[in-house]
Amino acid sequence: MDRPEFYRFHQGEKTLPFAPSEYDARLALLRTDMANAGVDACVFSSMHNIAYYSGFLYCSFGRPYALVVTATESVTISAGIDAAQPWRRSHGDNITYTDWQRNNYWRAVLSVTGSGKAIGYEGDHLSLAQFDLLKSFLSPATTTDVAPMTMRQRMHKSAAEIALIRQCAQIADVGGYAIKDAVKAGTREIDVAMAGRDAMELEIAKVFPDAEYRDTWVWFQSGINTDGAHNPVTSRKLESGDILSLNTFPMVSGYYTALERTMFVETVDPASLKIWEANVAAHEYGMSLLKPGASCAEVTEKINIFFAERDLLQYRTFGYGHSFGILSHYYGREAGLELREDIDTVLEPGMVISMEPMLTIPEGTPGAGGYREHDILVITEDGNEDITGYPYGPDFNVVA
Numbered sequence: 462m463d464r465p466e467f468y469r470f471h472q473g474e475k476t477l478p479f480a481p482s483e484y485d486a487r488l489a490l491l492r493t494d495m496a497n498a499g500v501d502a503c504v505f506s507s508m509h510n511i512a513y514y515s516g517f518l519y520c521s522f523g524r525p526y527a528l529v530v531t532a533t534e535s536v537t538i539s540a541g542i543d544a545a546q547p548w549r550r551s552h553g554d555n556i557t558y559t560d561w562q563r564n565n566y567w568r569a570v571l572s573v574t575g576s577g578k579a580i581g582y583e584g585d586h587l588s589l590a591q592f593d594l595l596k597s598f599l600s601p602a603t604t605t606d607v608a609p610m611t612m613r614q615r616m617h618k619s620a621a622e623i624a625l626i627r628q629c630a631q632i633a634d635v636g637g638y639a640i641k642d643a644v645k646a647g648t649r650e651i652d653v654a655m656a657g658r659d660a661m662e663l664e665i666a667k668v669f670p671d672a673e674y675r676d677t678w679v680w681f682q683s684g685i686n687t688d689g690a691h692n693p694v695t696s697r698k699l700e701s702g703d704i705l706s707l708n709t710f711p712m713v714s715g716y717y718t719a720l721e722r723t724m725f726v727e728t729v730d731p732a733s734l735k736i737w738e739a740n741v742a743a744h745e746y747g748m749s750l751l752k753p754g755a756s757c758a759e760v761t762e763k764i765n766i767f768f769a770e771r772d773l774l775q776y777r778t779f780g781y782g783h784s785f786g787i788l789s790h791y792y793g794r795e796a797g798l799e800l801r802e803d804i805d806t807v808l809e810p811g812m813v814i815s816m817e818p819m820l821t822i823p824e825g826t827p828g829a830g831g832y833r834e835h836d837i838l839v840i841t842e843d844g845n846e847d848i849t850g851y852p853y854g855p856d857f858n859v860v861a
Contacts (some may be wrong), residue, residue, distance in 0.1 A: 464561040467538075467569035469554075472545045476671050477516040477552055478714035483621050487514055487614070488535055492861040494610050502531045502574040503581035503607055509793035510583060510611055511537065512715040513786075517646035518673075519543075525566050525591065529573040536573045538566060550673070567598035576600045576843065581607035589705055606829065609797075615786055616798045617811045623839055626718060626785055628668055629711050630837050630848045636661040636709030637851040640681060644860040646701045646726055650686070654679040654694045660849035661711045669713055676712035676789060681705070687831035688821050690779065691790070701727045704830035705860075715787045720812070720851050721817060721835030724858040732827035734844075734855060736773070740820050741854045742832040743767050747781055747800075747816040751838050751845045757804040764818060765798075776822055778831075780804075782815040785837060812840040 477484070491514065495503060505511050505528040512518040517537050519526040526547075527538040535553035541560065548555035558569040577600050580590065584606035595601070618626070639660035643653045657679040665674060683699050686692050687706040699705070705724035710717060723737055746767055750760045764781050768774040784798035798814060804860065808814070817835035819856050822828045836849040852858070 466557060466562070466565045467556050467558040468573065470545050470547075470557045471548045471555065472752075473510065473549045475549055475551070477550065478625070478672070478716075479516065479621050481552060481621060483549065484514065484516060484535075484815055486619065488530065490614055491530060491611070494614070495532075495607075498581070498605055498607070498610065499603070500581040500607065501581055502529060503576035504570055504574065504599075505583060505611075506531055506591065507583050507586040507792065508789075509615070509715070509787040513611075513615055515551045515553060517547050517555075518675075518715040519547065526620075527566070527570055529570055531573065533723060534573060538569045538573075540566075547669040564594060564598065567594050570595075571598050571600060572795045574599055579603045581605045582609040583611075603833040612795055612797055616784055616795050617809065618786060618839075619811075620811050622716075622786060623811070623813065625713065625786050627839075627848050628838070629713050629716060629718035630720070631662045631850065632661050632668065632711040632713075633709045633718050634849065636679060636711065637707055637720045637722065640679070640707050640709065641715075641724070641858075641860055644699065644705065644724065644726060646699055648699050649696045650681050650683055650694050650699070651696050653699075654681040657681065657709050661709060665713055670695075672713055673848055678710050678712075678790070680708035680710075682708075682831070684830070685824060688823075689831065690819060690833060699726050702730065704733060704832070705809070706831055706833060707858075708835075709747050710790070712789060714787070715793075716785075716790050717793070718785060718837060719835055720849060721833050722851065722853055722858055723832045723834060724860055727859070727861055729855060729859050730828075733830065736820060736822060736828040737832055739768075739771050739773055740832040741834060742817055743818040744816060744836070744853065747818060748836060748838060748847065750783075750846065751808060751814060751816060751840060753810055753840060753842065753844075756807045757800050758800065758802055760808075761800050761802050761804075765802075768818075773820055776820040777822045778819050782817050785815065808840050810840050810842050814838055814840065818853055
């Protein structure tokens with residue numbers, strides 16, 4: 462039996478999140494950066510960059526995937542287990558590698574890059590073992606870490622990306638309203654979370670009928686479980702007076718959006734209300750600071766001062782916001798656009814960023830719990846546009 466190292470298996474019609482012109486524009490900018498960096502071919506291995514430049518969001522399950530971009534070609538490299546699905550979801554060509562012998566993946570990559578070329582790779586994703594195989598199979602003349610370069614490109618959203626993010630923010634709101642409707646004393650966290658997730662998935666299927674449906678989730682926390690931003694859902698039953706943290710995350714074609722709100726069950730005590738109102742005030746103040754020309758570090762420092770003046774800064778748990786786009790809880794990150802002291806990136810029109818101050822008051826202290834509000838903002842020519850619609854604050858989110 463003839464056992465090929467790799468082959469092309471193309472069937473069905475291509476269906477992508479964006480028009481081909483959107484991917485052509487992204488690749489054109491990438492190729493300009495490649496030429497300036499002296500890179501002949503980029504071998505992308507991360508879910509976020511492969512999805513950004515091709516539209517294909519892979520499911521690894523222990524197998525490597527790639528997108529190889531040269532001056533003239535754009536080719537996804539996928540495992541045989543996925544058959545033609547990667548081709549249907551990729552802009553450009555696709556090669557399927559087989560597992561008849563070890564490292565056919567790298568032989569498929571080599572068939573596009575050629576040997577002895579200047580190779581770009583993702584230093585924040587490619588493992589040491591795979592990097593050694595890259596050098597062994599491709600015999601590169603040079604290697605360049607292109608992860609920072611591609612991250613800078615992803616931070617600036619196109620009109621098409623902003624339109625998708627806007628639609629997804631509205632879907633996050635749908636999940637928020639479903640969660641509010643499900644909240645009542647005696648209900649488990651998991652039941653409330655499922656109500657929000659189901660509502661979002663149904664809305665995604667309605668708004669994006671040609672998409673693949675995966676990865677949408679909810680974190681819904683109560684009581685002590687609100688102390689961390691990423692605490693998993695449990696079966697804890699809600700009690701009257703509980704602090705709640707609503708977090709909805711619709712995922713469409715690798716694009717992440719979020720809605721996060723503080724809530725209380727039936728009633729809120731005076732100490733908690735004081736903390737909540739202070740965090741809401743910081744949230745509103747922070748949103749007013751997100752304008753072109755402001756640096757992430759400057760915005761962070763001003764909110765720090767705001768909290769310090771109220772003797773609350775010691776309860777801040779992380780940075781005040783982050784970029785949006787191709788990212789998820791298990792892949793993707795645009796670390797150059799986060800509201801932290803050590804990030805000097807200057808905000809520019811077309812960037813999309815959250816404002817999400819969080820205070821965690823320890824157990825045994827009046828007002829104990831985690832307080833967080835989260836809106837998504839598009840930086841405009843003269844300010845920002847808040848694309849989150851679900852209300853924040855005590856007037857709406859003390860749920861009877």
